[in-house]
Amino acid sequence: MMLPAFSLIRREYLRWIRAPTWVISGLMSPILYLLLFGQAFDLGKLLPAGTPPGVLAQVLSGAPNYFSYFAVGMVAFASVTAAMFSGTGIIFDKQLGILQRILSTPISRRSVFLSSLVFRGMLTLIPAFLVVGFAFLLVHVPGVTGLSVGAGVGVLDGAQFLVAALILSVAFTALFLSFGFAAQRIESYFGVVTILQLPILLTSNAMYPVSIMPKWLQYLVGFNPISLAVNVMRMSLFGTAGYPYSAGVYLLGLLAWAGLFVALALFLASKALSTDVGPKGSALSQAIAE
């Protein structure tokens, strides 16, 4: 069972390595946000002169400056943006008949889904890494702010940061993969993705602190999987002061989202890959029929 799934991963890898365009396009927004929005919109400068430094740190959950706070949010945003392309391959494979051919081989339906999830999930981490690296490098560029972290950040904190980024990637990869399995056309897929993109981002704490939001929005933001991941990532880099819950609680919440999205994707994938024909059957079988 492992070998056939590996074969599919190899195929996706070969395709991707020859045309890695979407990683670059997926990187554009987060990088532009870092370079322009993150530099221009410095919350710290809004505070009246003479405000003690502790006040800003409190608002920014321990981050030394707004850019550092914001950069971590952009890491999550980069993952989610990259994940938005996860479902496209499935749609093209359906339209070109490649998926039908794969289904005529003995590979299990679950392997088809899991190989996509694993490969795409890994791919969505790449932009996240690039954004982190870019934000760190900005420290050395004169005239711009870069990402600086607390002095006591160790290997375990780094690992915790990674785990949060990974679960977030898997969660959104699964969510968008499930749209890919459900959608028949690339237009309808991106229709849904475009509708979701901004609400998902703007109801999170990726760009601004929860404490300055109205109560009702705070409630919404608290449950957003991006917020949960960003909380853990910020705790890893800037310390845990000021958070009502521990990193473990946020990770559990994030895991719950991931579990939900993976379950949804599994359900839609098995429906899409089913050999039944009819209202309960798959659109794929229907397509074969037509």
Add this chain to the structure above:
Amino acid sequence: MAESQPPDTVIDAQDLRMVYPPAKSGGTGTVAVDGVSFQVHRGEIFGLLGPNGAGKTTTISILTTLIKATAGHARIEGIDVLERPHDVRRKIGLVFQKSTADEELTGRENLSIEAGLYGLSGAGIASHATELLNQMDLGSFADRLVKTYSGGMRRRLELAVGIVHNPRLLFLDEPTLGLDPQGRAGFWRYIRSLREGKGLTVLMTTHYLDEADQLCDRIAVVDHGKIIALGAPKELKESLGGDTLELSVGAGAADPTPVLKALPGVTTVARKGDTYRVKCSNGQSLVPKAVMAAAQAGVDITGATVITPTLDEVFLELTGRSYREEGDVPDREDGSESEPAPATGGAA
């Protein structure tokens, strides 16, 4: 094939039915396959011949476990396609109507990835893939991206992909669709060489009459989801009752029907204007006899044409309509294809 002992049955389809549900609720479903039964024996090339929309692709999709039949049973190598689809998939190779190779990959990569889906990898499969690519005359293109391949090369690659895991049973769905006559003849050669070399059993669909005639050992003629005739192409043609000899006579000539009817091997004589259609067992040898007999009766034969039976005429005989008129039938199987029904070589 030895007729004395029971043949080794590779495919056994029993009363397959496929009813597609209506597009809108409340509508009636579409019956695509309507009680199809047939057996395919080991080592033969068996053809499902019929116009577009006859239910050929649906039948293949059922046998290859891609869709579940509404009713009926099918066994591949004794394995039930509904009960153990996974085991059936191990036994079979499938070449689709459409090209399904990954365009962004090379021919060789497509083969090795397909083999991987069957759990095959390593040096053995790599050299096997090279051998296959050479056999399909794709050796020098093996490491080029498929998107640079011509139509004929793609079909050959599809064939190689379909058999990379060494199945003993191969399904071909309209394998030469879209190829020019030369490319099609070439493709038949590859299929024949596979049958000879690897002892493959082949089930193929086609709507090309000449393809069925020249390539298949036996064919099932399918129309409106039903098999309307089944047998070797020669048998089907012979079932029409032999050749037709068309004789033209000069205007105002006497009726030669009585003398023609008296000739050996002649079954019927029909008149159409100045032309007489003579049904007979052997048209070629009848020509001189008919001309002589007519001359003795004082009738000048001005022209003679021998028409040997074709599958087109078989189809005409069975359905009451000519195969070539089928282009207007709404297309269900081929989707986007709006290919006119074939008029190629079938009526020689």
